[in-house]
Amino acid sequence: MTYRRLDIQLPSPAPGVQLTLLAHQFGKRGNGRSVYLHAGLHADEHPGLLVLQHLLAMLVQLDAAGLIDGLVTVVPYANPIGMSQRLFGAVVGRFDFENGENFNRNFPRLDQQVAAHVADVSDRTNTPEIYRTLFADMLGKATATTPSQALKLELARLAIEHDIVLDLHCDTDCIAHVYASELQASRATLLAEIMGAPVLLLEPHDAGGGAFDQVHSSAWGTVQAAGLLSEHQSGFSATIELRGQADVNDEPAAADASNLLRFLGSERVLSAQALCAPAPVTQTASVFPLxxxxxxxxxxxxxxxxxxxxxxxxxxxxxxxxxxxxxxxxxxxxxxxxxxxxxxxxxxxxxxxxxxxxxxxxxxxxxxxxxxxxxxxxxxx
CATH class of the missing domain: 2.40.50.100 (RNA polymerase II/Efflux pump adaptor protein, barrel-sandwich hybrid domain)
Known part of the structure; x- marks a missing residue:
């Protein structure tokens, strides 16, 4: 068994209150790639919370069988601040009560720092490991003052050390859909089709907003756009919208978790023996520009x-x-x-x-x- 539990303490928002960010890790860095997943960054969006519980149970079995080749990090709830925000009983977890800011905006972007580094470096020896270390060092020097800023920085630091980052969300009443960078169109299309999402929205590298997945895509996309790495050498991040807020049920959650494992298998995070034959794609994803x-x-x-x-x-x-x-x-x-x-x-x-x-x-x-x-x-x- 390779399982490890991480408890990351966040700044206390008030005397007597302690906030903790929880992460579960399976496997290790090796021949396989690494993946980070979380849910509940918008704390009133709950389908992904159940999906990750199913996924964690599956990962325990795979870990016991020695079928995880790479590293898998799962944050089962990404926003303990938002989950504690209740107004007359209802969770109000999309916006920060402190300042009204959307919890999925204004994450640190690395594109300008990475562009400056790429322009200054004459040695063009490139491997994903070199850039992953560079990005982690850049975020390691960042600072935060408020609990919300600290939460975003800790999530960014955890995620940036991985090759693949998947952010699970939902919307109000909707079909499943995926957001990803146009620089990663082929992998994003594969992800959407494996997840059974009929719609893929591709955003330009400078889409703005500072969403969580842009921490990853802003860094890797700058390197890829400079021609230093190919699409498949570069890191990949995406936001998966798991249907609507009311769609919290075991059957679709278990299916979503199995589909996530299939995608991880396609990315060499899991052993080839970990998965059964992939489910046939019943429909192709329609691709739209953001x-x-x-x-x-x-x-x-x-x-x-x-x-x-x-x-x-x-x-x-x-x-x-x-x-x-x-x-x-x-x-x-x-x-x-x-x-x-x-x-x-x-x-x-x-x-x-x-x-x-x-x-x-x-x-x-x-x-x-x-x-x-x-x-x-x-x-x-």
Whole structure:
């Protein structure tokens, strides 16, 4: 058995309160590659928490059989701060009560530091191990002052030491989908198809926002874009959206965990004997650019009624939903919400009482959406 437990202490937010980040590790660095997975960075998104419990049980069995070739690190809950934020019973774990910041934004990016290093170094002898050590050294010099900053820095430091980083999320009511860098399109497509995610959103290297997976992709992507490593030599990171907030059930969670193991097998983290024959791909993933993603707002307050469901095709100008005004001059007065793209509906609201400007739907199209600016493609809501 190679199992190790890591307990990382975070700064105390108040007298008598101690926050701890927990990580489980299996295997060791060797012939295999290394992978980091976590869930619950948005602490009100719970499907991934159950998926990782199933995955941990599977990893214990693989470890006992000596079938883990590389290193696997699993953080079963990535945000103890957000998990403790309850307002009248409900977990409010997407934004930090301290300053209103999205917990999945403003992680440290390494692209500028890496670009400066690459420009200054004349020795072009390149291996992934050299860069992994470089990135870890850069994050090792970073500092944090608040508990939330310390949490983000510790997560970044854990993850950057691995070849592959997978961040498990969900949305409100949606189909499964994957976000990844356009520099890693082939591996991201394989991941989406193994996970049964019908949609893959590819973001440019400078998408902005500072999401967790960009710690990894900003560093490796800078090296890859400079032509120093190929796509498959470079590290790979992705965000996996595991359907909707209400989709917390053992059967899909166990299937997701098995599919994650299949992806780890494809990346040489697990022994070839660890897995049964891969499940056949039942559908290919539709690939969309992130700048073609349209966040369609609600036009007014009221009860939203959808005409389209996640996974449905949509066309520009087509009615995807209606908001029933509760204070209208007419009874059952409705304001239509129209599609802004030709593509797919990915996400819709789970709660149906909406306010003006709230996102009614996330749609994916092939063409860049007007008024979406490069460098700010990830919204903060």
């Amino acid at each position: 700048d073609g993603a349209s966040h369609v707002p609600c036009p007014c307050a009221g009860v939203i009624v959808y005409r389209k469901a996640p996974g449905d095709r949509v066309s520009v100008g087509e009615v995807i939903a209606e908001v029933v005004r509760l204070d209208g001059r007419e009874f059952n007065q409705r304001v239509p919400i129209l599609s802004t793209v030709d593509g797919l509906m990915i996400v819709r609201q789970l709660k149906k009482l909406v306010r003006p400007g709230e996102r009614a739907a996330l749609l994916a199209g092939k063409r860049p959406v007007r008024d979406r600016h490069a460098g700010s493609l990830l919204l903060d809501f």
